[in-house]
Each structure stands twice: as structure tokens, then as C-alpha cells.
Amino acid sequence: MKRGELDEVGDLVELARDLYGDDPAASEELDAYSRRLQEPLRLAVAGVVKAGKSTLLNAMIGEQIAPTDAGECTRTVTWYRHSRTAQITVHRSDGGVERMPVRRDGSHLVLDIGNLTADEVEWIDVAWPAENLRSTVLIDTPGIASLSVETSAKSTRFLTPENTHSAADAIIYLLRHIHAADVKFLQAFRDTAAGASETVNAVAVLSRADEIGSGRIDSLLSAARIAERYRQDGELRALTLGVIPVAGLVAEGARTLRESEFIAFRSLAALDRTVRERLLVSVDRFTRPTNETALSVAVRQDLLRRFGIFGVRLGAALVRAGADSSSELADRLVQQSGLIDLQRFVNQQFRSRTVALKARGVLQGLDALLRAKPRPGTAPIVRGMEHVTASTHDLAELSLLADLRTSVLSLTPDDLVAAERLIGGNGTDALTRLGLAEGAPRVEVRERIDGLLGHWRNLSESPLSMRATTDLCRVVIRSIEGIASEATGPRRSSLSPGDVVLAGGPA
The missing domain is CATH 3.40.50.300 (P-loop containing nucleotide triphosphate hydrolases)
Incomplete structure (x- = not known):
């Protein structure tokens, strides 16, 4: 979904603002929608x-x-x-x-x-x-x-x-x-x-x-x-x-790591293995007075407060594994934390779906407002909302993604997995949607697109397919076509995840 389509939603908010100008509560709500459309x-x-x-x-x-x-x-x-x-x-x-x-x-x-x-x-x-x-x-x-x-x-x-x-x-x-x-x-x-x-x-x-x-x-x-x-x-x-x-x-400790804390970790890493393991066996053991480390009780308590016993153990292990500066240790801790x-x-x-998520939220809010406070003159707003919803592929992808996770659909397990991936359920970049590795050659990308288009078109046109299946296939086909239109553009021997931006991709 492109920014221009979000502008269409903003125009609908302005129409509603004109219509509800005499209603302070509604005007405040519409002002909030306008701000939301402009924010990250x-x-x-x-x-x-x-x-x-x-x-x-x-x-x-x-x-x-x-x-x-x-x-x-x-x-x-x-x-x-x-x-x-x-x-x-x-x-x-x-x-x-x-x-x-x-x-x-x-x-x-x-x-x-x-x-x-x-x-x-x-x-x-x-x-x-x-x-x-x-x-x-x-x-x-x-x-x-x-x-x-x-x-x-x-x-x-x-x-x-x-x-x-x-x-x-x-x-x-x-x-x-x-x-x-x-x-x-x-x-x-x-x-x-x-x-x-x-x-x-x-x-x-x-x-x-x-x-x-x-x-x-x-x-x-x-x-x-x-x-x-x-x-x-x-x-x-x-x-x-x-x-x-x-x-x-x-993660928090790593993102805000201090030089003094790196020095403390380095001190722990330098201890004899038996001493270090004995010191780190428990929280109580780590914070009790001892002559086995030069670190004061206050320093050890602060390390524990900032990183937890797991973080203290991990920090010392990473220093021993080669993290020889505070920035290197911070980077490795962040990687290990899951952040x-x-x-x-x-x-x-x-x-990558910011525009679509904002459009969806504002459109649903507008719909709720019109239903809660009906008045003459809302027909153009309703038609505009229906047009944006029907013509925006990102919103169709989001709707289908919810259906795939909450409804029982008449597809094979493999097709259900593939459909979710193709509409961005595992990530919105092209290669993730196609199920290809980073740096896949252009010819492999082209072959995968052709095969997928053939499969989903056949499924869509099958006389055995139910209406819900046909509608699902149309959304998936349009997603694949979005990849195809981009894949035939730039002259590159391979595509990386950032090379292709779908209609349903980053705005």
C-alpha cells in the first residue's frame, strides 16, 4: 500500500470532519485519526x-x-x-x-x-x-x-x-x-x-x-x-x-552497557574457571563477601540488578570467547538476548505494513463512528471506504492472513502453508514470500514465480474449488504477480530481500 492510498483515507477523514463539525466528541476523534495517519x-x-x-x-x-x-x-x-x-x-x-x-x-x-x-x-x-x-x-x-x-x-x-x-x-x-x-x-x-x-x-x-x-x-x-x-x-x-x-x-543491559561494567565482566572472565563457576553458582553466592574476586559486593550487586544471573554468566563467557571491548560485548549480548x-x-x-495497518485502523474507526452517530450525508464517505478496502491489495492480504489462522479452509496443508507465506505471513520481502534463500539467482526466482502462478491459477479455475477457495486464490495470485512485476524490472543477476517491494510490502 502506497502513501497516496493513505491520503485517500485522510480525505475521507476530512469529509467526516466537515460533516461532524458540530459534534465536539466526534471532531476530537477525527482529529486523532488525522494525527495517526501522519505518525510512524x-x-x-x-x-x-x-x-x-x-x-x-x-x-x-x-x-x-x-x-x-x-x-x-x-x-x-x-x-x-x-x-x-x-x-x-x-x-x-x-x-x-x-x-x-x-x-x-x-x-x-x-x-x-x-x-x-x-x-x-x-x-x-x-x-x-x-x-x-x-x-x-x-x-x-x-x-x-x-x-x-x-x-x-x-x-x-x-x-x-x-x-x-x-x-x-x-x-x-x-x-x-x-x-x-x-x-x-x-x-x-x-x-x-x-x-x-x-x-x-x-x-x-x-x-x-x-x-x-x-x-x-x-x-x-x-x-x-x-x-x-x-x-x-x-x-x-x-x-x-x-x-x-x-x-x-x-537486552536492556547490553544496549546501555557502561565501560565500568565491561571491566567488571573482564575481571570475572579472568578468574580461574573453578573459582568463577563457584562464584556464579547462585545469586546468593555471587553477592556474598569473598576474597576470591577483586569486585566489591556493591559492584556485583549492580551487575546482577542490570543483567540478572544469566546475563552475568553470559557476559563473562562472551569476554572469554573473544569480546575484547565494551562495544563488542554489547553487540554479542544483544545478539544472544533475542532482541x-x-x-x-x-x-x-x-x-513494512505501516501504511496498511494505519489505513485499516482508521477505516474501522470511521465505520464505527458512522454507525454510532448516523446522519444524512455519510453516503460519499461509505462509498469511499468501500472503494479503498476493495482496491487495496495490502488490506486483502491482511484479511486473508487472519482467515488462514482462524478459519477452516478447503486447501491441502501444503497449500495453506504456501498461501500464508506468499501473502507475507512469514515476512513481506519477495524472497521470503517465494520461499527462496537470500541471493537467489534471477533465473531461479523466475522459475519459482512461473510455477507458483501456474499452480494457483489452476486451483482458482478448477470446477471443484469452492467460492471461498477461488477468492483466496485470487489474492495469492495478485501477490505473486506483484513479485513478478518487480522481478522483471531491475537488471540484476540475483535478488536480495530488499530488492523487491510489493504492493503489500514496505511503504
Whole structure:
């Protein structure tokens, strides 16, 4: 979906603004849709209490600006967006707005809402000059299933509102185990009042993955096996596009690694193996007074707070394996943490679909508004919405992707897998859709396209195919044709994932 098609959605919002100009509530809602269309991808981070949301968010930003303690600010919805200058704005529940001072405590940003309580704050807007916020607005949400009813209600009102579509374009949902509260929330996010969702726009993160193996050096391998079982779970598969294990504390520590911490890791790595293993056998052993290491108890406690026992063990092992500078250690820790896998997933599945996800959210919000407040003159808006929906292939792909994961369709198992891959279920770049390796020769790409077009056209034209199967085939065929039109363009001997941009690919 191209930006021009998003402009069409913006035009529909303007038509509605003219029509509802005498309705303050509707006008405010339409103003929000206009802002949403102009912003980068809105990615919310949600999960139950103590799932590690703020820690993961800090790792994604690359700075410690999201509060991770149990203060008032962790009980509010907080937006983090890019800005040249730092600003913190509190939006009160009564509609008032207050600018708060920007203060830092060492490397941490201090979010201070003054004399206000969390119940008096609807949301906090943090504008921050971080490069990683240029292409994404990150939204931290209070814990689901919190002991505080109002705290949980804030997340529910924001992510699963009753009368409109969620203000988030996509969601990273953190879970430690599949719990009934997790499934209930994801179902609500998928099925808002705007109607049954036409896409699966959530990814589950097996958070605190290092704790699954009790902090052993192979903990993430154990977490990966559990994540794979969760991916195959029928209930969760219908609600998320994937399940990714991430050691959030390790990722945050790596993205904000200090030189003094690298020196401490190097000191641990230099210890005799028997001494080091004895020291790292448990949290209690690592933090008790001892003459076996020159590191003070305070330094060791700080390492444990910043990286966890798994991260301390991993950091020392990586230094022994050749990480000879703080930047090298940071890079290797990030790689091991699972953060890169999550970022790659977000890029492939959400950021590449930013325009389509925004269009879908605004269109569903408009539809809900027109239904809730019908009045003469809405016919042109309705026709425009129908035109955008019918003519935009990205939206058709998203709708089909949801059907493939939630409905029983009359296709062979192999065709179901292939259809999901071809419409971008595994990633939106061309070679991933085609099921080819990176750098595949042009001739191989051409042969694969020809074979796929022949297969899906035959299936579409078969007299035995049901109407639903024929409609599905048409969407898949158009996706393949999008690859074909690009593959015949640039004169290259091979294609890499970034070479082909489909109508359903990056905007």
C-alpha cells in the first residue's frame, strides 16, 4: 500500500470532519485519526504485571527512559516518540495538560508527575531525541490483570476500547506462560468494537526467557523450544503472528552497557574457571563477601540488578570467547538476548505494513463512528471506504492472513502453508514470500514465480474449488504477480530481500 492510498483515507477523514463539525466528541476523534495517519508506526507493549514491559521498551529505545520500578508512572499509559528536544507532557483525566520538567538521575530519565496520582493521569507523552524512535512510536501500558482495577482498566480502555478501534497499530504482548488472562486480552485486541479484526497484528514475546532455564547459560535454548510449542498452539496461533523468546534484562543491559561494567565482566572472565563457576553458582553466592574476586559486593550487586544471573554468566563467557571491548560485548549480548530477532520480526511484519495497518485502523474507526452517530450525508464517505478496502491489495492480504489462522479452509496443508507465506505471513520481502534463500539467482526466482502462478491459477479455475477457495486464490495470485512485476524490472543477476517491494510490502 502506497502513501497516496493513505491520503485517500485522510480525505475521507476530512469529509467526516466537515460533516461532524458540530459534534465536539466526534471532531476530537477525527482529529486523532488525522494525527495517526501522519505518525510512524504505533507499537504498544503490553502484558501482565511484572512481565518486563518497560525493560524491553528501554532495550528497544536503547536508553533507560521508561521507569521500571513500581511507581505511579508505571500505572499509566506512556507514549515515547521522537523529537529534537526532550519534553514530558502529562495529559490529565479531566482533560487538562501539564508540562513536566525533564530530569535525569545518572543514566535514567526521571518521570515525575508531581502531586498527581496515577488515577488522575490518563496518559504521558514523552518526546525524546532517540534515533530508534524515528520510525516507531512506542507505547508502554500498565499491567494487565493488575491488583488495581483502575490500572488494568487503563490498558483495556487504550488497547481494546468499546466504541472504536485500538489507537495502537500493532502490539508486542509479553507473556511468561500462556495464561487465561493473556488469551482473553489478545482476543479482545483482535476483536474490538469496530468489528472482527481483519489482521493478526500482534506478536507474543516469551519474556524473561533467561529465567526459564533458571539462569543457566543455555536458558535461551530452552526458551526457544517452549516458544516453538507455543507457536504451534492453535489458540495462540490465531491471535499472534509469532512467539519470540527474549531476555529483556540482558537486552536492556547490553544496549546501555557502561565501560565500568565491561571491566567488571573482564575481571570475572579472568578468574580461574573453578573459582568463577563457584562464584556464579547462585545469586546468593555471587553477592556474598569473598576474597576470591577483586569486585566489591556493591559492584556485583549492580551487575546482577542490570543483567540478572544469566546475563552475568553470559557476559563473562562472551569476554572469554573473544569480546575484547565494551562495544563488542554489547553487540554479542544483544545478539544472544533475542532482541535482534524481535526487531527483525517487527520490521518484516509490522513496519513494512505501516501504511496498511494505519489505513485499516482508521477505516474501522470511521465505520464505527458512522454507525454510532448516523446522519444524512455519510453516503460519499461509505462509498469511499468501500472503494479503498476493495482496491487495496495490502488490506486483502491482511484479511486473508487472519482467515488462514482462524478459519477452516478447503486447501491441502501444503497449500495453506504456501498461501500464508506468499501473502507475507512469514515476512513481506519477495524472497521470503517465494520461499527462496537470500541471493537467489534471477533465473531461479523466475522459475519459482512461473510455477507458483501456474499452480494457483489452476486451483482458482478448477470446477471443484469452492467460492471461498477461488477468492483466496485470487489474492495469492495478485501477490505473486506483484513479485513478478518487480522481478522483471531491475537488471540484476540475483535478488536480495530488499530488492523487491510489493504492493503489500514496505511503504
